[in-house]
Amino acid sequence: MTKRAADSPIPDKPEDPFPLVTDHCDIIGGFGRGSAELGIPTANIAVNQLTKAINDLELGVYFGFAQLRPVDHEDDVFTRENGGKVLINYGRYLNRQNGDLDPLPVVLSVGKNPFYGNDFKTVELHIIHQFKDSFYGAQVRFSILGHIRPELNYTTKEALIEDINVDISTALQALDKDGFKVYRFQLAE
Numbered sequence: 001m002t003k004r005a006a007d008s009p010i011p012d013k014p015e016d017p018f019p020l021v022t023d024h025c026d027i028i029g030g031f032g033r034g035s036a037e038l039g040i041p042t043a044n045i046a047v048n049q050l051t052k053a054i055n056d057l058e059l060g061v062y063f064g065f066a067q068l069r070p071v072d073h074e075d076d077v078f079t080r081e082n083g084g085k086v087l088i089n090y091g092r093y094l095n096r097q098n099g100d101l102d103p104l105p106v107v108l109s110v111g112k113n114p115f116y117g118n119d120f121k122t123v124e125l126h127i128i129h130q131f132k133d134s135f136y137g138a139q140v141r142f143s144i145l146g147h148i149r150p151e152l153n154y155t156t157k158e159a160l161i162e163d164i165n166v167d168i169s170t171a172l173q174a175l176d177k178d179g180f181k182v183y184r185f186q187l188a189e
């Protein structure tokens with residue numbers, strides 16, 4: 001695989017300050033560009049539920065594992081800033097047989113998304129798995145095991161998509177190393 005200029009070397013196992021592990025965090029509504037414009041759905045995390053160690057990470061792209069859990073709650077509707085409506089289903093359609101509740105590989109962005117001109121921080125997970133339904137309102141517990149690259153600004157949406165796809169392959173390759181694999185089951189309660 002081609003290594004990009006900004007890529008960090010991937011060690012054989014997590015190196016300080018990793019591994020970092022979260023508690024269960026709520027998945028909140030983002031701007032909705034991830035799925036609609038990029039074709040890469042992301043789960044936005046409520047950043048105030050993350051530890052200081054995670055909030056202090058430099059802006060960039062990281063990899064780890066994530067495990068979802070549904071929340072017992074009736075459906076709600078969330079209205080985005082642009083007026084779009086999102087059904088919050090609290091993860092009621094997550095399906096154990098489909099592997100949705102397993103610890104899954106994740107690539108995450110800790111960023112301000114310069115491509116979209118945001119000036120506040122977001123933590124977004126792209127869980128590498130084929131989900132059949134959305135899961136807004138569900139909870140997720142995740143680990144961060146390593147750094148892939150700093151956050152970059154892009155001039156085109158296509159360049160951003162291409163780089164996120166490279167991030168996904170880099171994450172899968174790293175998580176397949178013995179020194180990272182062992183962390184898959186660290187998330188179980």
Ligand SMILES: Cc1cc2nc3c(=O)[nH]c(=O)nc-3n(C[C@H](O)[C@H](O)[C@H](O)COP(=O)(O)O)c2cc1C
Binds near residue numbers: 108109
């Ligand atoms: C793995 C990954 C890497 C990303 N890297 C960048 C980046 O380098 N620069 C950037 O502006 N946005 C980056 N993004 C953020 C996308 O711009 C973001 O997912 C998009 O704004 C959708 O957000 P929304 O779901 O809140 O609408 C990255 C997202 C992911 C999942």
